[in-house]
Amino acid sequence: MLGGTGALGRMRAAWDMARRRWWVRWGVDLALLALIVAAVTAWQTRRLPGGGTPAPDFTLHTLSGDTVQLDALRGKPVVLAFWAPWCGVCKLESSNLSLLQRLAGDSAHVVSVAVAYDNEEAVRVFAREHGVDYPVLLGDDGIQRDWRVDTFPTVFFLSSEGRVERAVVGYTTLAGLSWRLLL
Known part of the structure; x- marks a missing residue:
């Protein structure tokens, strides 16, 4: 009986120590989550231009x-979002881009490129229904190929000199957009 109490006592002591070190478990869990997010992001953006490469130039029409020519936007950082009117995630992210436009003010350009659409009216309806207040450029298969975009939304962050600094694929929060713009 005494040996059983000793084992139970050791189990209780171990449990108490584990409860006191909850922050270690949380820290390990958060580090693992961050590693997974970083790995997924790296995988999703592996084919996109980035890392200081010159941004592929374009000349496109607005709605x-x-x-608009990309070279004309130099002098300020550029947030360039590629999206499609049928994309549900793009609908969710459009308000974040609008908020980013308001927060950035004159310090950066927030511009979007609509691609993979059937007709221009679909782009107009999307912009109207989602209160898009940033410039919408009408893209085509050529610009989509030049920028190697095959998933929506895809957002590029360009330096004021016209170089691709980073890219993100999928939904990005306002905090994520702002953080990447400031980096």
């Missing part, structure tokens, strides 16, 4: 008919 209002104006022409």
Whole structure:
């Protein structure tokens, strides 16, 4: 009986020590989660231009008919979001881009490129229904191929000199967009 009490006492002591070190377990769990997120992000962006490479140039039309050339945006950082009107995740992220546009003000350009759409009216409906207040450029298969975009949304962060600094694929929160813009 005494040996059983000793084993039970050791189990209770181990349990008490484990409860006191909950922060170690949480720290390990958070580090593992961060590692998984970083690995998934690296996998998703592996084919995209990045790491200081020059951004592929383009000249595109806006929904209002104006022409925008990427080179004209130099001098400020650029957030360039590729999306499709049928993309559910793009619908969720559009408000984050609008908020980022307001937060960035004149310190950065927030621009989007609609691709993979059937007709221009689908792009107009998306922009109207989701309160898009940043420029929407009408892209095509060529720009999608040049930027190697095959998943939506895909957001590029360009330096003020026109180099691709980083990219993210999938939904990105306002905090994630802001953090990447500031880096």
